[in-house]
Amino acid sequence: MNGEKTFDRQQARAYCMQYGAVIGAVCSLSFLCAMYAGRYALLGLIGNVLGIYAVWTAGRLIRRFRLTVQPLGFGQSCYMALLTYLFAILVVGIVQYTYFRYLDSGRMVAQVEQLIALPEYHQLLVQMSGTEDVDSLITSTLDIMRQPTQMTIQLVWTNLLLSLLLTIPTALIAITGAPKERKESH
Numbered sequence: 001m002n003g004e005k006t007f008d009r010q011q012a013r014a015y016c017m018q019y020g021a022v023i024g025a026v027c028s029l030s031f032l033c034a035m036y037a038g039r040y041a042l043l044g045l046i047g048n049v050l051g052i053y054a055v056w057t058a059g060r061l062i063r064r065f066r067l068t069v070q071p072l073g074f075g076q077s078c079y080m081a082l083l084t085y086l087f088a089i090l091v092v093g094i095v096q097y098t099y100f101r102y103l104d105s106g107r108m109v110a111q112v113e114q115l116i117a118l119p120e121y122h123q124l125l126v127q128m129s130g131t132e133d134v135d136s137l138i139t140s141t142l143d144i145m146r147q148p149t150q151m152t153i154q155l156v157w158t159n160l161l162l163s164l165l166l167t168i169p170t171a172l173i174a175i176t177g178a179p180k181e182r183k184e185s186h
Contacts, residue, residue, distance in 0.1 A: 007076050011069065016080055019061045020087020026054040027088055028095040035099060038111060055166055058084050059173025066174060077171035084170075085163035093156050100148035109145045 033047030062080045066072040072080065100108075115121055116138055125134040144150045 007072070008070060009079075012065070012076070012080050013083060015061075015065050015069065016083035017087050019058065019065075019080075019084040021091060022061065023054050023058050023084055024088035024091025024095075026050055026057060027092045030054065031092060031096060032099065035104070035108070038107075054088075055170055056173065058088075058166075059170045062170065062174035063177065067177070072174070074171055074175055077174040078167050081167045081170035081174065082163060085159075085166065089156060089159045089163065092159060093152055096155050097148055097152040100151050104148075106146070109142060112142065112145060 027050070030047045030050035033043040033050060037044030037047060058081060062072070062077055062084065065080065066077065116125075122134070125137070126132055129137060144154060
């Protein structure tokens with residue numbers, strides 16, 4: 001190992017908790033912007049920008065850890081990115097539950113019901129499902145959306161999938177740039 005420090009998982013976890021809180025706050029703002037985009041169109045754009053900014057910020061935070069705390073390889077950067085996103089999911093899940101339980105007041109379900117009532121959307125559902133009986137699918141989906149806990153669980157699963165997909169790009173952002181120790185040795 002030539003004096004190289006081994007990867008300290010406990011220290012990395014502690015930093016990931018802090019980074020997860022930051023990324024969770026940014027993603028929570030993105031979520032809230034998306035929820036109110038129906039009233040204020042600009043909020044939809046702001047929400048999308050915040051979502052992209054969250055990935056970039058996660059990569060930059062892990063890069064700072066790599067440059068100032070301990071060196072990281074690609075696999076270790078992926079580990080830290082995934083942990084950061086998992087901690088962020090906890091923060092976002094709390095915000096999403098709070099929103100659906102106390103702030104939404106059924107607005108989202110009403111918007112989905114209006115969308116489903118459109119003949120074009122109903123036809124699209126029939127084409128996608130391959131059956132004419134989409135009413136049971138619509139009813140079950142709306143029933144899930146009416147329950148804040150169920151809606152939050154569905155969004156947490158979606159966020160888990162997104163976290164897995166975003167781990168690699170985040171790790172790539174984190175490993176760019178030469179560590180300070182290597183710059184001095186050349």
